[in-house]
Amino acid sequence: MSYSEEFRHAPLVRRLVHQIAIEASCNRAYRFMEFCGGHTHALARYGIEDLLPQNIEMIHGPGCPVCVLPAGRIDAAIRLTKKENIILCAYGDLMRAPGARGHSLLHARASGADIRMIYSPLDALKIAQAHPGKEVVFFAIGFETTTPPTALAVQIARRDKLKNFSVFCNHVMTPAAMRHILKEAQSDKASHSLIDGLVGPAHVSAIIGCEPYQDIAQAFERPIVIAGFEPLDILQALLMLLRQVNTQRAEIENQYDRAVTDQGNYSAINDMADIFEVRDNFEWRGVGILPNSALKLGQDYRGLDAEERFDMTAIFVPDNPACECGQILRGRKKPRECKLFGNACRPETPLGACMVSAEGACAAYWAYGRFRDEAGVS
Amino acid sequence: MPKNHRRIPLDLQNGLVELAHGAGGRAMAALIGEVFYPAFNNELLLEQNDQAIFSVDAGRLAFTTDSFVVSPLFFPGGNIGDLAVNGTINDIALGGATPQYLSASFILEEGFPLKDLVIIANTMGDCARSAGVKIITGDTKVVERGKADGVFIATTGLGVLRTDIVLSANKITPGDCLILSGPIGDHGMAILSKRENLSFETNIVSDQAALHELIERIIDVGGDNIRVMRDPTRGGLAAALNELAEKSNIGFVIDENKIPINSSVAAACEFLGLDPLYVANEGKLITVVAPSAASAVLNAMRDHPLGREAEIIGKASEDSRFFVQMKTRFGGRRIIDHLSGELLPRIC
Numbered sequence: 001m002s003y004s005e006e007f008r009h010a011p012l013v014r015r016l017v018h019q020i021a022i023e024a025s026c027n028r029a030y031r032f033m034e035f036c037g038g039h040t041h042a043l044a045r046y047g048i049e050d051l052l053p054q055n056i057e058m059i060h061g062p063g064c065p066v067c068v069l070p071a072g073r074i075d076a077a078i079r080l081t082k083k084e085n086i087i088l089c090a091y092g093d094l095m096r097a098p099g100a101r102g103h104s105l106l107h108a109r110a111s112g113a114d115i116r117m118i119y120s121p122l123d124a125l126k127i128a129q130a131h132p133g134k135e136v137v138f139f140a141i142g143f144e145t146t147t148p149p150t151a152l153a154v155q156i157a158r159r160d161k162l163k164n165f166s167v168f169c170n171h172v173m174t175p176a177a178m179r180h181i182l183k184e185a186q187s188d189k190a191s192h193s194l195i196d197g198l199v200g201p202a203h204v205s206a207i208i209g210c211e212p213y214q215d216i217a218q219a220f221e222r223p224i225v226i227a228g229f230e231p232l233d234i235l236q237a238l239l240m241l242l243r244q245v246n247t248q249r250a251e252i253e254n255q256y257d258r259a260v261t262d263q264g265n266y267s268a269i270n271d272m273a274d275i276f277e278v279r280d281n282f283e284w285r286g287v288g289i290l291p292n293s294a295l296k297l298g299q300d301y302r303g304l305d306a307e308e309r310f311d312m313t314a315i316f317v318p319d320n321p322a323c324e325c326g327q328i329l330r331g332r333k334k335p336r337e338c339k340l341f342g343n344a345c346r347p348e349t350p351l352g353a354c355m356v357s358a359e360g361a362c363a364a365y366w367a368y369g370r371f372r373d374e375a376g377v378s
Numbered sequence: 379m380p381k382n383h384r385r386i387p388l389d390l391q392n393g394l395v396e397l398a399h400g401a402g403g404r405a406m407a408a409l410i411g412e413v414f415y416p417a418f419n420n421e422l423l424l425e426q427n428d429q430a431i432f433s434v435d436a437g438r439l440a441f442t443t444d445s446f447v448v449s450p451l452f453f454p455g456g457n458i459g460d461l462a463v464n465g466t467i468n469d470i471a472l473g474g475a476t477p478q479y480l481s482a483s484f485i486l487e488e489g490f491p492l493k494d495l496v497i498i499a500n501t502m503g504d505c506a507r508s509a510g511v512k513i514i515t516g517d518t519k520v521v522e523r524g525k526a527d528g529v530f531i532a533t534t535g536l537g538v539l540r541t542d543i544v545l546s547a548n549k550i551t552p553g554d555c556l557i558l559s560g561p562i563g564d565h566g567m568a569i570l571s572k573r574e575n576l577s578f579e580t581n582i583v584s585d586q587a588a589l590h591e592l593i594e595r596i597i598d599v600g601g602d603n604i605r606v607m608r609d610p611t612r613g614g615l616a617a618a619l620n621e622l623a624e625k626s627n628i629g630f631v632i633d634e635n636k637i638p639i640n641s642s643v644a645a646a647c648e649f650l651g652l653d654p655l656y657v658a659n660e661g662k663l664i665t666v667v668a669p670s671a672a673s674a675v676l677n678a679m680r681d682h683p684l685g686r687e688a689e690i691i692g693k694a695s696e697d698s699r700f701f702v703q704m705k706t707r708f709g710g711r712r713i714i715d716h717l718s719g720e721l722l723p724r725i726c
Contacts, residue, residue, distance in 0.1 A: 010708055014709075045653075046706050046707075046708060046710055046712075047706040047708065047709075047710020047711045049710070050709070050710035050711055051709065051710050119650075231708060347715075368712040369713065
């Protein structure tokens with residue numbers, strides 16, 4: 001394999017780990033949040049946290065789109081599939097995400113709903129073309145990474161006058177959530193020191209560029225280093241964050257410059273601006289209701305909006321009161337400090353946002369990192 | 379070939395499976411007589427009784443059953459027919475037995491092309507013969523269109539134990555070596571690459587194969603030092619190791635650097651966001667061996683074409699939680715957990 005093996009090169013990893021140890025040798029703790037689920041997953045999959053000095057702690061942020069999707073929106077989609085003639089198309093990792101009472105799209109499919117797992121929204125278009133007598137609804141989720149493909153599907157549906165295709169839009173925006181997390185940390189005196197810097201998103205930034213983070217770093221005086229998802233990327237970004245913290249800088253730096261530019265991908269940004277508009281408010285599971293943090297189809301594309309076409313409404317579903325996801329996503333607690341973790345809440349039966357997808361903090365911790373807490377392990 | 383003069387000849391080129399082919403009348407006799415008898419062709423089957431009657435040497439027998447619902451039915455490296463025969467042979471052989479007899483039951487969907495059924499049956503016959511195994515009894519049912527997906531095959535297998543050696547996960551002790559017979563993930567990724575909604579260009583071929591010869595060699599060389607063998611099929615290497623760990627109340631520590639994987643499989647997994655440790659294999663085995671015999675067994679495996687890329691990938695370890703852990707290539711550690719939910723539907 002090329003172009004990914006190079007970024008997993010063990011001797012270089014060791015060298016960076018050594019440099020990190022030197023840079024972090026002063027007598028203080030460093031707490032960095034990786035915003036993206038992709039980073040959370042890579043940290044766990046490659047055992048990177050084992051390589052870091054003990055005074056560096058990683059906080060797993062809310063950047064997993066399946067995790068933060070509110071249960072009420074999953075329920076709304078399941079209710080829709082019970083109507084006549086509906087084919088719902090969804091990305092694979094959404095299939096297991098639980099709505100109210102743990103019911104997922106997989107349960108709905110087992111009860112007879114026509115739900116298709118797809119890898120691209122363009123597959124949903126093909127399904128719509130192949131089934132003109134059915135209403136095909138694409139369950140669109142994700143951050144700015146998956147938003148442009150949805151935009152493209154909407155454009156093609158409009159161009160081809162596809163009457164039986166619509167989008168249930170749940171796209172959310174990274175900078176809004178990042179701002180919210182840092183703002184909360186800032187306003188809460190006790191937790192202000194909880195986040196010393198952020199590992200910024202990889203693929204999201206390839207779309208939106210570095211600029212949207214500029215005022216966040218300034219306003220909250222926290223460094224942000226945009227990083228790729230490979231082990232060397234993450235380690236290099238941590239070294240860059242350490243150097244910024246140690247020299248009291250709070251800048252945007254771009255470690256992932258092989259994919260991310262300052263301005264981002266013009267064409268994708270333009271398409272998104274053309275098709276979507278910002279919602280006033282949107283619920284993020286485990287985080288709360290965040291203003292200006294999500295997208296819906298714009299005025300000109302309302303006809304393709306499944307929420308309008310089928311009069312869909314999401315009813316708020318509270319999480320289990322014992323669930324600590326909100327605290328975990330803010331860096332105030334660790335998965336093992338939650339009473340539900342590993343007991344009622346496991347990857348097979350997730351109760352909270354962080355256990356829903358493999359990219360969630362609790363799921364990654366359960367699947368890859370449990371041994372750190374367990375006695376009796378050699 | 380037994381003759382049935384009142385039989386309606388089948389159109390094996392253009393004909394389709396009809397409900398009558400499972401109804402017990404002449405059409406069914408024709409299907410069995412023209413498709414299955416010539417393909418499986420052995421004296422016990424051609425007795426044409428409701429059961430096959432045979433003698434076995436006194437001693438221990440191995441008995442297994444399996445069913446096959448793979449989609450697509452034809453994939454790079456094989457079809458549902460050789461998958462079924464090899465899979466059953468392997469289940470028998472992994473217990474230390476010599477596979478001898480198989481049964482095969484077919485659930486056919488109305489409308490399935492007879493031409494394809496002939497290919498599947500002939501593949502099964504060839505595959506069984508080359509492994510020295512006979513398919514001696516079977517059954518055919520036809521269900522209405524839409525009630526099945528082309529062909530489902532259920533098999534049973536019978537084998538005779540070659541030695542007194544007892545293979546069991548209970549025999550694993552900490553420090554034992556874990557040997558994997560070759561690169562992982564080829565079968566699952568070959569199937570996935572041909573799925574209707576996901577086809578992608580790749581040269582990955584299923585690894586499905588009958589492992590009985592390789593297994594004989596392992597037992598001949600390792601003897602009592604062989605603790606247990608498993609084939610990492612559904613759920614991949616991760617599932618096989620977790621099952622062994624739970625059954626034997628120990629843990630495993632494996633080394634990422636030692637796990638063989640073909641670059642095309644690694645690339646396809648990367649592309650689709652799958653972990654090859656969880657992807658199915660149909661021609662691989664893992665064996666746990668006492669450390670004193672590990673290198674002899676490894677060398678014997680490498681002398682066989684199906685074990686050429688065998689590696690010692692880790693060790694059994696004392697672990698009260700029965701965790702399977704992996705040393706990552708950078709020296710970090712992670713747990714290899716059981717698969718949660720489904721990875722790829724219907725791969726075998």
